[in-house]
Amino acid sequence: MKFDWFVIPFLAGLTFVFGFCCIKFYLWIQRLSRGEKALLKKHFFSPSLWVSIKEIFNESLLHRKIFRTNALLGYMHTSLAFGWFLLIVLGNIEVKFYSHYSVNPPYVPIFLNYFEPNTAPHFFGRGFRFLMDFLLLIILSGVALAYLKRFQPNRFGMRRTMQHQVLDKLAIISLWCIFPARLLAESFSAALYHNGSFLTNTVGKWLSFLPVDNLIYPAWWGYSIVLGIFFFSLPFSRYMHIPTEVLLIILRNAGIRSRYFNHPFQQVDIYACSRCGICIDACQLSTLGYATQPAYYLRSLRYKTQHNELTENCLLCGRCVEACPVGIFSTDIRSHERTLGHEMNSVHYNFSKNIPKQKNVEVLYFAGCMSHLVPGIKKAMTSILNQSGCSWSMLDEQETVCCGRPLLLAGQITAANQVIMHTRSLIERSHARILVTSCPICFKTFKENYRLNANVLHHSQFIKHLQDEQRIVTQRISAHVKYHDPCELGRGMNVYNEPREVLSHIAHLLPTNHEKNKSLCCGGSLGNIFIDVDSKLQIATNTLQQMDIRSADYLITACPLCQKTFSAVSPIPVKDIAQLVADNLLLANAENKNNYAMISENA
């Protein structure tokens, strides 16, 4: 068995990383609940494992999501990750061609040119040396891009980059040195033994003026040492994401989610963050100069530094989750952390015990607190509901009640449950089959936290149904409109198409630069309890600029809070989708009232 002392740094590092990951992964998995363990077991022994493997290949190696963000950035990541992966795989295969190795210690393929200076004479020997040179070139191009990215992040589609810590810097420097060190060692080897291919031979020739005989051994040492440094720093730096992401993908596909603060899945999320900084540009708070993005937040969680402000200063708009190449649910983590230690002192809601009996109706309309500040929405919904011919009533006509989500967003679970219980009993009292709400915030809570018998619809969905059933008829107008996806409705509840279809029936719907899951936040989000109103309006102004709304006649949204926030700064009128519909209602024939049942069943 071949051995030389210089492999020790590499071997020790590799052993350390392997051991560290095994222990860490074991501890995480062990902390999962019994049900979650069963899910994981089931995932391992079912075809769905294939999905995970495919995803690991696509994301951990090919980095497809980063390609979508920016091709150059994607290439950089792919060349490094997939290139290195292939280098290791091919190296291991290549070793097989040198038959005298029965057992291959892991260092042999890495330092093959040292242990086997003479290329196998057959075709495969030369072929492999060529392939290995080619892969090294690809990787080196990736490293070169990484250097470039430090200085010119704009070329990679990144306006802001992450401010890294010392340990991360050490790791990144060692990573950058690995492949140049390999090139150097292999080139020296090629100069001496002519065992290289197009790259190493050429570089070897250029370097042959040096005392190659004396330098080659230190060069192998150097290669091994930088590998060792990288491996030793990996578990403590951002590069821990490399092994963790694999586990993350498996757990996620097994259906495991973080359910409370410090859940093992959350730990996996935290370690899987590569701090690539893509979330920084996605986050609108970075325009205000706040370093509160998941990269910073997760880092602070991982190293347990003070981060109260980071927990609170988040719009919970979900743009970072959409943008994250690893798919980390950072908003969940923040929501869970908000429940800790921030619980309100005591809450005491004197809800009336005597809830007046509601008349039985088909449709119960819930405007929501915010809609009361935008009475145009209430009025529009009233005329739409009247026109639709169904029997309906408005739950919060006299007194506004709260859905409880604002409390949830602030982490006030106990208080929120009190409110939810009360509002739920109010809703159930009406026995309505459909609950329509104008507020996406309420909508999300009704769907997720209420377990209602009624079918819950956002008013844009409801209007869409009414249009499809021709229960309301609208006229076409020549106006141009742009549609803003509210965070809670779009990314929150995946309602993207209904509002667009409704709008395209009435006006010319113009595209924006930020459609659907890429849409921006208005800034008014109740998720952020840190920034003040001035900052929120600044975000709203930015958003409107980016949406380039001046080309439209109206900005349409489907959330009273978005409308209220935008109206404060918008140069063009801001309308709710319901208002646009109500403004263009044509008097319809009120004959087919009975068809109404279909909506509730189909929906």
Next chain:
Amino acid sequence: MKNVGKQLIWQQYQKEIAEDHFFYVRSCIRQNFFPGAEATFLRILKDVLHKDVYDDPAHTTCTGIGYHTDIIPLETTMTVVARQFALMTEKGYKNFIPSCVTSFGLYLEILESWHNHPEVLNQIRKYLKEATGRTFELPENIVHASDIIYKFRREIASKAKYRLVNQQTGQPLRVVEHIGCHYAKMFPHKSVGGAEFPRVLSGIIEEWGGEVIDYPERRHCCGFGFRQYFIKANRGYTFSSVKKKFDSMHPYSPDLIVTNCPGCNVFLDKGQYVISEQEGIVYGANGYGIPVLTFEELAGLIVGFDPWDIGLQVHQVSVEPLLDKMGVWYEPEKKYRGKNNIPLGQPLQPTVLKTF
């Protein structure tokens, strides 16, 4: 503290006080709770100042207490007041001096009403005539008894045996003055010095060598308020007011409180007992209270009357510490002896407030 501003104010609130020939009417509360006080006043006017003063045995209450507790109709009150004036007219006097501050306020109020509504005055004349056959003239000069002492304060000072000065230290005594609400708050221009910075007692105190304490709750009512005190459950209001005043004056460590109103004197004196029992607080030095004297008693003390003749032994708060400070000579064993050395009996001892 600057006196410039106060003097400007006092200039605006000066009134005419008659020189001699007074018709004196007594106070219900004063003659019951501090029976020596009115006798001392008459004694000073007659024996010290040599004035002509008439104390008519036929006069009655002014009904002020009944009036302020809403149990006597205004016409009745006016008719009773008219009878007092009739007595004065019959005896040939024109200068009317009530002993009671509430009476003083009530007389002023009625005179003002009659001034603005002569028809009411005629009505009252008719009532009085029908009821008693008497007729009356309105007084030419009506002032409170403390105004008389104020007017003659210098004369009294010149005949004084003692001064409001601590004999041990030579420092002036620190005196809190308390003016009854009805003295100036109803008709500031009928008072000496107005309602904000009344001069009637502070002038006396300064003339007699004392230092007046200007403490934040100086203007606050003693809390009597008639309706408050006369309903037992409401008496807490009265003593809350008393406590507020004492809490406020306490940091100034007063040696003495002087009042010109009979009711105030009762509540500031007896109130110290109530507070000591209920709250365990005593405001004076060494566990004794702060002595509360009426202006007549103080004047009597100054001119050298025997403290027990003035009636200081019936005060709740022991006056001995004050007498010692002023250097007033007194016989402790005679405190509870009446005329001809007859024992009057000993009062019960409070649990918290110390007494001699």
Next chain:
Amino acid sequence: MSKIAIIGGGIAGMEAAIRLSALNFEVHLIEKSFILGGHVKNWHMLFPDLSSATQLVEQQKNQLRDSVNILLGIEVIRASYTNNKYTLYFSDGSSNTFDAIILTTGFKLFPAQRKEEYGYSIYSNVITSAELEEYFQTDKPLYTKEHRIAERIAFIHCVGSRDDKVGNRYCSKVCCVTAVKQAMETARRNPGAEIYLFYMDLRMFDRQFEDLYFQAQTQYGIRFIRGRLSEVSEKPDSRLFLKFEDTLLGKPLRLTTDMLVLMVGMEPAENTGQLARLFNVPVGNDKFLLPKNLHQYRNLTNQPGIFLAGCVSGPKTIGETLTDARSAALEVYNYLNRN
């Protein structure tokens, strides 16, 4: 050449004199005291831009041309009107005849001792806003009369304004913003001092006034309390004990302060009534002189040739006073060129 008398040498009088002399009229500026500049010459800084008051007065004095005849230490005693001309008889025995007269006698500060219960001229640490403003001419921080640094200062709005008790129902207009300005200046001089403003309503009516208010709240931490002072007493250590009603909470409120600043309002200048009788100009309920009407003819009176400018016709800010004086100058010009 027409002759014009301007009675009152404050900023309104000077401004009108400057404008009219530029129009080549013979202008006589009559001032009772021996210095021009009225109240403004005593002020430190002007709201809302904190520019220098003395500079304003000095600028005006420099602009008064030689053609303006300045009569100092002189009062008008008698006046007669014949042939569209006024003859004025002065306190020094002289007399002169004029084609038009502008009354610019301005205001006097409310005498704070009339609010007895506030203890001005009784308690040594009660001062008026005017005294504070003059004190600001020095660079020193605010000391109490016992030479302690004032650590807590209360400003009381509406002293002598909006108060039927003292016979002034009107709002003096400038005190609210003055209090905010002075509170900020005090905060600058006495860092760390607690400063309270007790107001009835904050009337920040003009441009940038609200900005000052905002700045006072956020930069200087001035505490605004909607509350009415009832009375003041002195504590044994000569600090002031104040009793208020917190009118927002509806509760009584107590506070001890080192100093109390009374924001004294405006009253018509002492001789305003006399001038009104002299020229037969009507007087309003508020005792300020009444113009012909309060819209188009704010500078005209019901007497031909008698004009008003500045605070003689009601409280005004400095900006308003100067504008008013210029407008009066134009009215005089129109009047003299009416034929």
Next chain:
Amino acid sequence: MPDFGFSIQSSQPIDLDKTYRAVYNFVKEKEPSIQRCIYCGACGATCTAANFSQMSLRKVNLLLLRGQIAEVRQLVEHCLLCGKCMLVCPRNVNTRKMILLIHQALKMPLS
């Protein structure tokens, strides 16, 4: 003690000399926008919780300034954090944060 049949009431006024401002200062330090309040009452007028309680943020702010912590405690426990007040506030006070900070301060040993 004799039975008097009545008792002396405690003093009602707010004593600013003894005002307990720790809670206000805590909130102010973390959320300076609380100082901008002009007590107009828009928050109380729009308040969802005011439908079934005495809640008024204007009053809460005033009570904090005057150190009336017991009353603050009673009022803030009605808040639903819905944020309507923030949308109507003419001075842009960050009201939700303010409420959460008050709750935090009330839990701390200083109060």
